Amino acid sequence: xxxxxxxxxxxWGFVYESVQLISMFILPRMxxxxxxxxxxxxxxxxxxxxxxxxxxxxxxxxVTMAALYSPLERNDTHQISVVIKSSQxxxxxxxxxxxxxxxxLAIGYPLLVxxxxxxxxTASLVLIMCLSTVVQFFFGQVYQFLFTADQNHRxxxxxxSAKVLVSTVISVILIQSGFGMxxxxxxxxxxxxxxxxxxxxxxxxxxxxxxxxxxxxxVIDQRWAHFGAQFASFVSMNSxxxxxxxxxxxxxxxxxxxxxxxMSGIFGFFLPLTRGIDAAFGNMIAKNEHSLLKKNLRVYEQxxxxxxxxxxxxxxxxxxxxxxxxxQNVFDVEYYRPALMAVIVAATAFRCLYFPYMSVTNAAGHxxxxxxxxxxxxxxxxxxxxxxxQWIGITGAAVGMLFSYSFRTGYYAVYGSxxxxxxxxxxxxxxxxxxMACVATIIALSSLLPLPTELSFLQWAMNALxxxxxxxxxxxxxxxxxxxxxxxxxxxxxxxxxxxx
Numbered sequence: 001x002x003x004x005x006x007x008x009x010x011x012w013g014f015v016y017e018s019v020q021l022i023s024m025f026i027l028p029r030m031x032x033x034x035x036x037x038x039x040x041x042x043x044x045x046x047x048x049x050x051x052x053x054x055x056x057x058x059x060x061x062x063v064t065m066a067a068l069y070s071p072l073e074r075n076d077t078h079q080i081s082v083v084i085k086s087s088q089x090x091x092x093x094x095x096x097x098x099x100x101x102x103x104x105l106a107i108g109y110p111l112l113v114x115x116x117x118x119x120x121x122t123a124s125l126v127l128i129m130c131l132s133t134v135v136q137f138f139f140g141q142v143y144q145f146l147f148t149a150d151q152n153h154r155x156x157x158x159x160x161s162a163k164v165l166v167s168t169v170i171s172v173i174l175i176q177s178g179f180g181m182x183x184x185x186x187x188x189x190x191x192x193x194x195x196x197x198x199x200x201x202x203x204x205x206x207x208x209x210x211x212x213x214x215x216x217x218x219v220i221d222q223r224w225a226h227f228g229a230q231f232a233s234f235v236s237m238n239s240x241x242x243x244x245x246x247x248x249x250x251x252x253x254x255x256x257x258x259x260x261x262x263m264s265g266i267f268g269f270f271l272p273l274t275r276g277i278d279a280a281f282g283n284m285i286a287k288n289e290h291s292l293l294k295k296n297l298r299v300y301e302q303x304x305x306x307x308x309x310x311x312x313x314x315x316x317x318x319x320x321x322x323x324x325x326x327x328q329n330v331f332d333v334e335y336y337r338p339a340l341m342a343v344i345v346a347a348t349a350f351r352c353l354y355f356p357y358m359s360v361t362n363a364a365g366h367x368x369x370x371x372x373x374x375x376x377x378x379x380x381x382x383x384x385x386x387x388x389x390q391w392i393g394i395t396g397a398a399v400g401m402l403f404s405y406s407f408r409t410g411y412y413a414v415y416g417s418x419x420x421x422x423x424x425x426x427x428x429x430x431x432x433x434x435x436m437a438c439v440a441t442i443i444a445l446s447s448l449l450p451l452p453t454e455l456s457f458l459q460w461a462m463n464a465l466x467x468x469x470x471x472x473x474x475x476x477x478x479x480x481x482x483x484x485x486x487x488x489x490x491x492x493x494x495x496x497x498x499x500x501x
Contacts, residue, residue, distance in 0.1 A: 012154035013272025016161045021265045023168040028261055029326060030175050032254075037332050038116055039181060041250030042125070044257035045113075048241040049105055050130055052098075060090055060220060061145055066365040067219045068149035069282035080146070081210040082219060087142045089215045095134055102130040109245075116250055121182070128185045132192030141196070143203035151280065155202070159195050167191040240397035243385050248394060251333040256394045258323060259340055263348040266315050273303055274355050281363035293360070294421045299493055300356045301431055302479065302486045309435045310468075310475045312349040313442035318464050319345060321455055343398040349439075350405035353432070357409070357416035364420050373411040377404055430482070438478040442471045 031040045064087045071079035110122035147155050167188040174184045203209070240260070244253050277300060284293045319341050327335040361370065381404040388396025413428040449470065451463045479487045 009151065009153045009157070010272045012157035012161075014269075016157035016164075017268035017272055019161045019164050021268050023164050024261055024265055024268075025326070026168060027171055028258070030172065031181075032327065032330050034175055035181060037254040037330060038250040041253035041257060042113065042117060042122070043129075043181070043185075044260075045241055045245045045250070045253055046105075046109065046126055046129055049109065049245075050102070050126075050133055052101060060087055060094075062362045063220050063365075063367065064142065064145045065149040066282065066362065066367075068146060069363070070286050072150050073283060073286050077208060078210060078213065079219075080207060081213045082216050084142055084146060084209055085211075085213055086215045086217055086219050087145065090217070090220065091142055098130070099134060102126065102134075105130075112245060113250065125182050125185065128182055128189060131186075132189040135193045135196055143199050146203055146207065147199075149282070151283070156199070159199055163191055163195040239382055239385060240401055243382070243389060243400075244394060244397055247386075247389050252394050255333055255335055255337060256340070256397060258327065258335060259319070259337065259344050259398075262315075262319055262322065263344055266311055267348055267351065270307055270311060270352050273307055274359065277355075277359045281360050285364055290421075294423065295489070297356060297360055297421055298427075298486050299490050300359070301428075302483060302490045304352060304356050305431050305435045306475050306479055308349050308352045309438040309442070309478070310471050312345055312352075313439045313446075313471050313474075314464060314467050315348075316342070316345050316439070316443055317446045317467060318460070321460055321463075325455060325457055325460060337395070339392070340395045340398055343395055343402055347398055347401035347405050350402065350409050353435075354405065354409035354412045357412035357428075360416050360420050361412060366415070366419065369419070370411065370415060374408075377407050377411075380404075380407070434478060434482045438475055441478075442467075442474050445470060445474065 028040055031043065064083060067083045068080060070076075071083065106123040106126040109126060110117070110119040113122060144156050147153060170187040170191060171184050174187050179187075241253060241256060244256060281293060281296070284290075284296070320336070320338060323335055323341070381400045384403050385397050385400030388399045390396070392399075414425050417423050417425045417428055446467055449466060451466065452459055455463070
């Protein structure tokens with residue numbers, strides 16, 4: 001049942017990420033063409049600032065899901081209701097803090113860009129963009145935790161796919177009809193408001209949650225212990241553009257945002273592979289199935305490291321040609337930045353590699369022991385980013401990201417290996433070295449392929465397809481040579497899933 005749920009979550013995750021990917025590349029391109037790089041930089045900078053609500057959550061997401069695994073396994077409606085109501089009580093305070101932050105941002109950020117945009121215009125755009133975030137966290141967020149912990153993340157993917165599709169269509173129509181940026185964002189925000197309301201109503205009906213239970217913050221008492229990991233994650237994903245906002249102009253921010261957009265798209269292809277895995281591991285731990293946990297972790301590593309080698313070897317070769325095509329009619333700033341590309345590709349690859357160890361650690365509820373490493377990571381990332389931006393410009397922000405994700409992968413892998421599954425850390429080290437060698441081999445072999453250099457989007461796609469076939473063969477060969485047993489187990493598990501379906 002766990003494998004079947006995981007496969008459905010992964011399948012719907014790919015649907016959502018595909019829809020999200022299409023939206024991600026359509027809208028920024030239309031913004032660049034219609035409004036210019038400065039508008040694109042403004043929207044991306046505001047978006048990064050508003051993501052601070054992730055930080056305000058103080059680790060509530062993983063802690064709530066960890067608290068739900070056992071009562072869901074026992075079908076304990078009362079305890080499920082206590083966890084949900086307690087988390088909801090905490091998130092209401094988060095929303096209040098976020099509203100205050102948004103008002104401060106609407107007053108303060110326009111002063112940073114007053115030379116490019118009018119104060120009232122920027123302030124109102126900030127408030128419009130924060131609307132959907134407020135509603136999502138007030139009504140739907142805690143119920144998303146519930147569905148995910150119940151190995152039903154596919155429902156969230158379905159709702160989000162519809163939400164993104166409709167909001168994209170509305171945004172495209174508004175842009176083509178000549179409306180301004182504020183109207184475009186307001187139209188999208190209205191759609192984003194409806195989705196969490198649906199999730200809220202459906203959760204109430206499905207789980208028959210008891211409204212009369214008392215709030216018990218003890219069930220989520222590790223939220224501050226997990227705050228370090230949440231803070232480090234926020235710094236890794238968002239500090240680049242936020243710090244750049246203080247040191248470079250909106251045109252340079254737009255360049256960084258475009259490369260970050262490409263990486264987000266590639267990461268979106270990877271992300272469905274992780275859907276529901278925490279919940280499956282949590283279920284195994286709740287049942288004390290430790291040998292099964294260890295075996296499934298190796299399968300998960302096989303999938304994650306193999307997928308990372310495949311995706312990011314292709315990405316390293318194909319990103320620059322894509323960015324040049326994507327921005328071919330935009331001349332207000334130079335988008336050809338090979339150094340930025342190389343560093344940000346490596347950073348995003350490491351962002352993928354830590355997932356197996358984060359999943360098993362979160363599923364076990366071990367948040368407090370890693371707190372000190374998370375705060376150290378965040379502090380060093382900010383310091384490195386600021387120092388490197390002074391030296392090499394926007395590429396310095398990517399260097400900070402690379403340090404953050406590689407450092408986090410290291411301490412999660414060491415802790416997860418030694419404490420959770422009780423095995424040698426050299427299993428991870430071997431995986432890492434083989435993956436790096438595999439990526440280097442694919443990049444080297446790609447230079448031998450007779451691929452056309454005069455590109456249209458169709459020819460770029462054909463080149464990517466040819467390279468993908470070669471990369472798949474190389475990844476398969478490396479996995480067979482170095483991880484033969486794990487490969488056989490992964491294939492056997494996939495065959496069992498196909499037969500069950």
